[in-house]
Amino acid sequence: MNLNLAKDNLFKIIFKYGAPSIVTMWIYALYTIVDGFFIGKFVGANELAAVNIVMPYVNLSFALGIMLAVGSGTIISISLGEKNIEKAHRIYSLSLELFAILGVTLSLLGIFFPKKIVTILGANDVILSSASTYLFSLSFFTLFYLLSYGLEVFVRIDGNTTYTLVCILIGAFSNIVLDYIFIYKLKWGIRGAGLATGISELSVACSLGHYLFFRSTKLKFSLVKIKISETLRILYNGSSEFLTEIATGIVIMAFNLNIMSIVGEKGVSAFGIISYISTLVTMTMIGFCQGLQPVISYNFGAKNFKRIIKIIKISSITVTLLGLFFYIICNIFTKEIISIFIKDDKELFEITKNAVNLYSFTYILMGINIVISAFFTAIENAFASAVLSVLRGMIFINILLFILPKVFDLNGVWISSPINEIFSLIISCLVFYIFGLKKILNKS
Numbered sequence: 289m290n291l292n293l294a295k296d297n298l299f300k301i302i303f304k305y306g307a308p309s310i311v312t313m314w315i316y317a318l319y320t321i322v323d324g325f326f327i328g329k330f331v332g333a334n335e336l337a338a339v340n341i342v343m344p345y346v347n348l349s350f351a352l353g354i355m356l357a358v359g360s361g362t363i364i365s366i367s368l369g370e371k372n373i374e375k376a377h378r379i380y381s382l383s384l385e386l387f388a389i390l391g392v393t394l395s396l397l398g399i400f401f402p403k404k405i406v407t408i409l410g411a412n413d414v415i416l417s418s419a420s421t422y423l424f425s426l427s428f429f430t431l432f433y434l435l436s437y438g439l440e441v442f443v444r445i446d447g448n449t450t451y452t453l454v455c456i457l458i459g460a461f462s463n464i465v466l467d468y469i470f471i472y473k474l475k476w477g478i479r480g481a482g483l484a485t486g487i488s489e490l491s492v493a494c495s496l497g498h499y500l501f502f503r504s505t506k507l508k509f510s511l512v513k514i515k516i517s518e519t520l521r522i523l524y525n526g527s528s529e530f531l532t533e534i535a536t537g538i539v540i541m542a543f544n545l546n547i548m549s550i551v552g553e554k555g556v557s558a559f560g561i562i563s564y565i566s567t568l569v570t571m572t573m574i575g576f577c578q579g580l581q582p583v584i585s586y587n588f589g590a591k592n593f594k595r596i597i598k599i600i601k602i603s604s605i606t607v608t609l610l611g612l613f614f615y616i617i618c619n620i621f622t623k624e625i626i627s628i629f630i631k632d633d634k635e636l637f638e639i640t641k642n643a644v645n646l647y648s649f650t651y652i653l654m655g656i657n658i659v660i661s662a663f664f665t666a667i668e669n670a671f672a673s674a675v676l677s678v679l680r681g682m683i684f685i686n687i688l689l690f691i692l693p694k695v696f697d698l699n700g701v702w703i704s705s706p707i708n709e710i711f712s713l714i715i716s717c718l719v720f721y722i723f724g725l726k727k728i729l730n731k732s
Contacts, residue, residue: 302582305604308449309579312440313571315456319463319488320346322491323481324564326471333557333636335478336629338418339546340560341411345398345423346433347537351530352390353434356383357441358578358665359526365582366668368506369589379441380510382714383522386440391431398427410544414451414553418478425482432486432493439496444493445582446506451499459492491667528665528673529578535681543701550698551639558640561629562647570612573607573655578663584666597725600663609654618648639698646699649706650712664725672723680712 328336340696360383367376398405406419426433436459440452463484470480500507525528540563547555580603587595618625627639657680664673666713684710 294445301560304449304581305444305583307602308453310446310572310575311453311616313457313578314568315507315570315577317571320487320567321564322460322464323485324463324629326467328561329631330472333475333480333555333633334415335422335534335555335632336560338406338411338415338478338551339422339481340556340563341406341409341415342423342426343560344409344537344565345351345405346426347533347692349394349430349539350437351431352394352531353387353437354582355523355526356386356390356434357526358581359522359670361441361445361523362525362581362585362666362668363522364507365585366589367587368445373506376506377508377510377516378512379522380507381509382514382518383438383712384509385512385514386519386522387434388431392436394434398423399461400428402427402557409541412547412548412553417456417521422478425479426486426487429486429489429531431712432490436492436496439493441578442507443496443499443504444579446500447461448499449501452496453559455492455495455499456496459488461490464489496643514649516683524670525665525668527610528661529726530678531538531674531677531681535677535685538682539685539689540555542686546689546693546696546701550693550701554636554639555698557636558643559663561626562643564629565618565625565644566647567609569651570654572610572614573658576610577603579719581666585668586661588598588667593662596667600659604656604657607659608652611652611655614651615648618644618651642699643702646702647705649703650709651707653706657709657712657716660720663720667724669723672719676712676716676719679715680708684708684711 323339324336327339328704347642357653360379363379366378367373367379402424403416406423409419411419440456443449443452443455445519466484466487470476470484471547474480477481502504509634540559543559544556546557580599584599587593587599622641622644626637626644630640631636657676661673661676661680664670664676683703686707689701692704694700696703
């Protein structure tokens, strides 16, 4: 049943659009977590560190996919709300062409320059070979990695949230099976992890593409001329999400460099485990917010401003409860969670346990920051969203990573993230009140 985004019960709409998006992002997170499990258990701690070194490059790919998908998806949703079907079709077609160009470019870079890239990302001689092998294997599938997320957003806009969930589930199941075969049975090591993830992403992109080209009721593809003005508008609208995700890569790189200088590969492995946990939490928050973005955009286009305020209230309460839930789980089941990734390494276990206890405060605070950023993107105020993303994801965290480790040593690295969220939350709430809430209240 298709819901009326302007009139139907908000809780029902939020559940239909938010829940499948969360589950979808969980499944995306599962790709990385499953790799971490098999590598940590059956390959080694150095390889675990190598995967974490490559993560900023993976974040770059994902950031570009999010930028195109959210940027074009916002315009498409607003256009559909305004009943401008021709414009919606054109932006959809243009975005697919941009996906192809960026995906191929990134693939070629990873295939031909893997060692140079991982060296820049902080790999030392111990993990250089493993990191470059993982990047090389994964790069053959970068285009499909971008497309699998972008096409999922478009199918959701088309109204079929169930289909996207089925496709992503099939991809996740494929990744688990292929990891088991390539890493455990065939002993292909870190190369097998990259291939398993890549082939799984290929299967997801193909299944979603099949729906959009043969079953879509709202979106139709046709070859269009790439216009600079429309391209810049798409990139601008998705710039906040791009900066949020690329900032994640920059922060991972900054963490890796700090940790490597303090405790070496063991610390980077510990942060790799933290990253697997945080990926699940962050994907939950992002998935929920991006599931609601088409709803906010549609109501913004239809000028239902009071309805948007209700959506923001419900969203803020929801993400705060989710963050509290993750914090409690991480601190009650710390040993069990860490043991998923570690095999008989007491030193690594103790480093990771301390890291989880300190770092997990981040989860309680991060949700509202993501909600506010997503709100500004949904109403096409990408500038405000981008400023908040830069402050949270680049400026505050890097200043804290520069100062706190000098005072608190390794603990300073772990507490920098929750302190960053506190600073960001204060600024986000002020910006939302001044440039978001007042604007909507005046219009309503």
